[in-house]
Amino acid sequence: MIQQEKLSKEQIQLEFESLQDSICQSLEEADGLGRFKEDQWRRDGGGGGKTRIIEGKVIEKGGVNFSAVHGQLPQKIGTALKLPLESKFYATGVSIVLHPHNPHVPIIHMNVRYFEIESDQLEKGTKWWFGGGIDLTPHYIVEEDASYFHNRLKSICDQHDSEYYQRFKTWADDYFFLSHRNETRGIGGIFFDRLSSDDEKSNIFDFVKNVGNAFAPIYTELMRKNKAKPFSEKEKDWQLHRRGRYVEFNLVWDKGTKFGLDTNGRTESILMSLPSTAKWSYNYEVEQNSPEEKTLKLLKKDIDWVN
């Protein structure tokens, strides 16, 4: 128990920094050409981060961000999270979005984060939690790949808690949802927030690390499998329209993006999630029985991808 209580924010931050390093290395190897460029930045008010951007052969535009920020809790966050307004906060995490060239390679997003609040008004003086998730946005949904993805996530969840996968899968379906389109962003994945239990801090962190460590092997396999598939101009055009939906989700609905922009976060690091190019056509229509129509029909909540 004493050992578990000792898990400090400094340790968590260090682990997240090495997670960023190892993911960048795996992605560079899988891409074969692109190399990450790093911008280190400082935050007015405390902390900073390392934003790493890749433009490669498989990945057209991708960001792997690490940050560790602290200071006075911004009022908007305090209100939204129902926390004492005079709190001090500490937040560290790794955030990833990758947009590939080839429409047969899916877009992916991953985030792991740790949040800590200090306030005289809290019972123990502090409060902490972990959050995170991985979700996949194929431009063309292929059942085999979707099952592969969800099976891998389920097996990570099952190592920790037999209820995690179903709970976090449903959470992802609800979170990564464009209500103005009545579409999920993609095939979902897992999403969790406010994971906290004073007796279980190390165990929860182990789970979060396992999610982080699973990212690179899962995605590089999808890169490897799909990167050489030929594609038509029509498929490229479809991809650019699906990226338009990705932009809509991130700018209209994504809470992380909203908080970041609202609270004077580093805009270029936050908006690294946007694709290099996106398209919008009024009333874009797909052909009956086409792969595009099949994909649209699968952008629904509550599909069971595990087998």
Next chain:
Amino acid sequence: MIQQEKLSKEQIQLEFESLQDSICQSLEEADGLGRFKEDQWRRDGGGGGKTRIIEGKVIEKGGVNFSAVHGQLPQKIGTALKLPLESKFYATGVSIVLHPHNPHVPIIHMNVRYFEIESDQLEKGTKWWFGGGIDLTPHYIVEEDASYFHNRLKSICDQHDSEYYQRFKTWADDYFFLSHRNETRGIGGIFFDRLSSDDEKSNIFDFVKNVGNAFAPIYTELMRKNKAKPFSEKEKDWQLHRRGRYVEFNLVWDKGTKFGLDTNGRTESILMSLPSTAKWSYNYEVEQNSPEEKTLKLLKKDIDWVN
């Protein structure tokens, strides 16, 4: 006085419908090739609209929308506008966004709208107001065109009230602002809301109509003047990045878009404002002393464009 009080929502709606017709006709003439396609739609709960989209020679993608909707006031709007929650509402208006092919032709937006609330909890049983505005987003800011635009708006305002221009120009600077970029969307224009005075309903409507009627002559002149200017690939690339900012404004900050998406509006009509293609590059940099840098320096509030 009696005549003024008689101005009904039906009359206002009819005038807005003919405004849509006359603007579409002027734009088709100025474009020379494109023809508007119309979608008529009905709203669950009451009313509907006519969405008209053009893809032409000068205008790459443009929408000129008319709508007249009514019913139970959506709760989100009631709360935001501090209106009795059991109200009935009626809203009619014309909304325009035009994205040109040529980066030397500016993006333009225009909106005129009328809003009416009925509720037992209101003193007179009803409450009404007009709102609207025009703003210009040049990909390259040219002082001469910016002055032309603001002078035209000022002369319309001055016909009605000598204080209108300064008040509505400042309002536009504040409204069309991307705080996460510390940039105005473009060179602004005029923006007004909640214009209401029971003795002056016809006068206010005259002003709103004059704003609406000024749109086509002002913009077709900017089309005519700039449509044949040659442009480079670099200039086209810059245009696509400026469109990215336009997407950011509309999806992150624009209140009309947010309300529309929040309250189950017709998504394709609302998002006709998005360009056909937009780009994002991490840390996009402009050359020193370039026209792009000059434009960025002019994306500020409180520039006096009138001469």
